[in-house]
Amino acid sequence: xxxxxxxxxxxxxxxxxxxxxxxxxxxxxxxxxxxxxxxxxxxxxxxxxxxxxxxxxxxxxxxxxxxxxxxxxxxxxxxxxxxxxxxxxxxxxxxxxxxxxxxxxxxxxxxxxxxxxxxxxxxxxxxxxxxxxxxxxxxxxxxxxxxxxxxxxxxxxxxxxxxxxxxxxxxxxxxxxxxxxxxxxxxxxxxxxxxxxxxxxxxxxxxxxxxxxxxxxxxxxxxxxxxxxxxxxxxxxxxxxxxxxxxxxxxxxxxxxxxxxxxxxxxxxxxxxxxxxxxxxxxxxxxxxxxxxxxxxxxxxxxxxxxxxxxxxxxxxxxxxxxxxxxxxxxxxxxxxxxxxxxxxxxxxxxxxxxxxxxxxxxxxxxxxxxxxxxxxxxxxxxxxxxxxxxxxxxxxxxxxxxxxxxxx
Amino acid sequence: xxxxxxxxxxxxxxxxxxxxxxxxxxxxxxxxxxxxxxxxxxxxxxxxxxxxxxxxxxxxxxxxxxxxxxxxxxxxxxxxxxxxxxxxxxxxxxxxxxxxxxxxxxxxxxxxxxxxxxxxxxxxxxxxxxxxxxxxxxxxxxxxxxxxxxxxxxxxxxxxxxxxxxxxxxxxxxxxxxxxxxxxxxxxxxxxxxxxxxxxxxxxxxxxxxxxxxxxxxxxxxxxxxxxxxxxxxxxxxxxxxxxxxxxxxxxxxxxxxxxxxxxxxxxxxxxxxxxxxxxxxxxxxxxxxxxxxxxxxxxxxxxxxxxx
Numbered sequence: 001x002x003x004x005x006x007x008x009x010x011x012x013x014x015x016x017x018x019x020x021x022x023x024x025x026x027x028x029x030x031x032x033x034x035x036x037x038x039x040x041x042x043x044x045x046x047x048x049x050x051x052x053x054x055x056x057x058x059x060x061x062x063x064x065x066x067x068x069x070x071x072x073x074x075x076x077x078x079x080x081x082x083x084x085x086x087x088x089x090x091x092x093x094x095x096x097x098x099x100x101x102x103x104x105x106x107x108x109x110x111x112x113x114x115x116x117x118x119x120x121x122x123x124x125x126x127x128x129x130x131x132x133x134x135x136x137x138x139x140x141x142x143x144x145x146x147x148x149x150x151x152x153x154x155x156x157x158x159x160x161x162x163x164x165x166x167x168x169x170x171x172x173x174x175x176x177x178x179x180x181x182x183x184x185x186x187x188x189x190x191x192x193x194x195x196x197x198x199x200x201x202x203x204x205x206x207x208x209x210x211x212x213x214x215x216x217x218x219x220x221x222x223x224x225x226x227x228x229x230x231x232x233x234x235x236x237x238x239x240x241x242x243x244x245x246x247x248x249x250x251x252x253x254x255x256x257x258x259x260x261x262x263x264x265x266x267x268x269x270x271x272x273x274x275x276x277x278x279x280x281x282x283x284x285x286x287x288x289x290x291x292x293x294x295x296x297x298x299x300x301x302x303x304x305x306x307x308x309x310x311x312x313x314x315x316x317x318x319x320x321x322x323x324x325x326x327x328x329x330x331x332x333x334x335x336x337x338x339x340x341x342x343x344x345x346x347x348x349x350x351x352x353x354x355x356x357x358x359x360x361x362x363x364x365x366x367x368x369x370x371x372x373x374x375x376x377x378x379x380x381x382x383x384x385x386x387x388x389x390x391x392x393x394x395x396x397x398x399x400x401x402x403x404x405x406x407x408x409x
Numbered sequence: 410x411x412x413x414x415x416x417x418x419x420x421x422x423x424x425x426x427x428x429x430x431x432x433x434x435x436x437x438x439x440x441x442x443x444x445x446x447x448x449x450x451x452x453x454x455x456x457x458x459x460x461x462x463x464x465x466x467x468x469x470x471x472x473x474x475x476x477x478x479x480x481x482x483x484x485x486x487x488x489x490x491x492x493x494x495x496x497x498x499x500x501x502x503x504x505x506x507x508x509x510x511x512x513x514x515x516x517x518x519x520x521x522x523x524x525x526x527x528x529x530x531x532x533x534x535x536x537x538x539x540x541x542x543x544x545x546x547x548x549x550x551x552x553x554x555x556x557x558x559x560x561x562x563x564x565x566x567x568x569x570x571x572x573x574x575x576x577x578x579x580x581x582x583x584x585x586x587x588x589x590x591x592x593x594x595x596x597x598x599x600x601x602x603x604x605x606x607x608x609x610x611x612x613x614x615x616x617x618x619x620x621x622x623x624x625x626x627x628x629x630x631x632x633x634x635x636x637x638x639x640x641x642x643x644x645x646x647x648x649x650x651x652x653x654x655x656x657x658x659x660x661x662x663x664x665x666x667x668x669x670x671x672x673x674x675x676x677x678x679x680x681x682x683x684x685x686x687x688x689x690x691x692x693x694x695x696x697x698x699x700x701x702x703x704x705x706x707x708x709x710x711x712x713x714x715x716x717x718x
Contacts, residue, residue: 063678063682066681066682067677067680067681067682070469070681070684071681074470089684091469092468092469092470092684093469093470096470183662183664183665184662184664185663185664240553240554240573240575240576242662242664372468372684373682373683373684373685374468374683374684374685374688376683377678377679377682377683377685378683381487381488381489381667384664384666384667385488385489385666385667386666387666388578388664388665388666388667388668389578389666
């Protein structure tokens with residue numbers, strides 16, 4: 001059996017090389033319905049060029065997928081391309097010289113002029129060389145609300161976090177879960193990050209995340225955030241799910257009032273045939289401070305010995321940022337394109353809000369470009385403990401949070 | 410005097426016959442080389458390498474930049490690590506007792522020459538054929554309040570019934586324990602059964618002649634005779650406890666909060682999620698230390714004691 005597979009793949013490789021096309025294995029963690037639909041757009045475009053897209057999807061989210069990718073790269077069997085989030089996740093791989101330098105592609109394609117906001121390209125740049133191809137802009141700063149859930153409870157759909165918190169008990173009385181929250185720690189820490197930027201404001205948020213100022217964590221702006229997050233804990237009672245898309249499904253099914261989740265959740269609403277504004281509402285910055293953080297996904301290309309594969313990798317990198325692919329991919333995924341010069345085919349109310357904020361420059365870089373993965377993983381642990389331990393007080397957590405920020409690199 | 414005279418003489422004669430002990434049984438030694446190599450390089454070398462790098466600031470990739478005891482200080486000041494150790498202790502204690510008691514009871518029942526023994530044996534052993542990941546997922550569904558056990562009982566009429574261990578931080582470890590026992594007892598049962606079959610029929614006859622009850626015979630006579638079988642079982646169960654990881658990942662992924670974290674998962678999260686190899690190495694070194702602390706006195710009693718006695 002194994003031999004047969006080997007022989008088959010050997011013949012496949014021969015066939016591919018004689019045709020002058022390459023097989024590129026692309027690893028990513030886009031496995032929810034909306035995400036899989038989006039990544040298929042990449043595969044279609046790549047196949048249309050006569051090459052072969054070998055899909056290496058890993059289920060379970062970035063925390064599961066990244067170790068697999070890293071171990072394959074260090075272990076000497078790297079995929080041709082892999083997805084990481086913007087930020088410091090790939091820092092050490094670049095420093096160790098394991099990734100392909102894409103500067104010539106970037107110059108040929110003029111990425112410096114078309115990528116908007118430019119901070120996305122900065123996140124790919126180390127010592128003036130570019131190592132990744134950003135493909136989309138994602139922002140955490142959203143809350144998604146089910147219009148029907150509020151209607152059924154006889155309430156108006158909230159337009160700010162304050163209103164949401166006030167209406168939450170009434171929603172609970174109607175037998176609904178006000179806030180859908182998945183059980184994985186990154187979701188709880190992510191939601192806290194959203195509340196921090198929305199309730200403490202841009203200045204305090206940057207002071208903590210960019211300048212690692214532990215005193216700001218103990219300051220009055222952040223105190224408000226910790227208290228609000230602590231109070232939000234009981235809003236999620238009654239819904240026990242793990243994955244983020246299961247939590248989104250509760251909002252789609254109108255059994256939960258709202259979810260704090262990045263704009264990738266919109267792909268799930270679209271897959272379920274829901275219409276923005278009618279079936280669901282969205283609040284950028286929780287309706288409090290309308291600023292988007294601009295993170296996103298980027299593709300990195302590990303160095304390979306084969307010049308043919310290297311040429312293919314560069315071709316793929318250029319393709320990922322081409323206008324058509326940017327439109328088809330981002331329309332499917334619910335994210336924003338990294339190019340300022342393309343128009344999305346179907347722009348709904350929520351995407352338009354995001355595009356407007358982007359055009360007005362109401363943006364900050366995302367937390368992951370400031371904090372090392374180690375720090376984020378410590379914060380994940382702390383916030384998930386806080387979320388699930390009713391006895392833990394906001395003041396205790398605030399203290400520990402400031403310790404982590406103080407020791408962050 | 411005579412002794413000191415003859416000794417070098419005997420040694421010389423031995424040396425004349427066999428030039429060096431190194432080349433005695435040469436073919437079998439050559440055959441052993443791969444195993445020796447594996448033991449020294451992979452096990453010992455890997456362990457030393459890990460311990461050395463636990464004193465460094467290694468991030469995503471191993472680097473030799475010394476950090477002293479920083480990684481250990483951080484480890485022991487981490488709430489998650491303390492919770493992990495406590496959880497492992499709870500799981501380990503109940504898993505050890507539970508597996509041995511249930512495994513032995515099932516084996517003893519099967520040993521009573523019941524009808525359809527082969528069928529029951531297969532049924533009890535079957536869960537062992539499943540990986541921990543599958544076991545974890547199956548039990549996640551069974552213990553899910555909306556889909557599983559709680560729902561079934563409620564539909565039967567007991568609407569007040571509540572059994573939701575996986576979402577209750579206080580008893581989540583017992584939710585894991587149920588799955589662990591379900592998976593692991595079958596193998597221990599088979600080993601015990603083999604041990605029981607190895608007991609001479611005459612022992613039973615003698616016990617019957619003396620008028621000793623069945624239960625008493627098991628506890629007083631049979632179990633002490635099965636000591637080697639219990640040692641084997643203990644080692645198997647112990648190894649399973651220390652490496653507990655995949656069951657947790659599949660069933661609770663450490664939740665709710667951090668209430669079902671275990672040391673092996675701490676290591677994995679630090680090394681790969683947090684891109685902090687140094688911290689992961691420090692945690693795995695501590696795991697090794699814990700195993701050694703338990704193992705050395707036991708091994709001394711078990712193997713060292715016999716030589717003296």
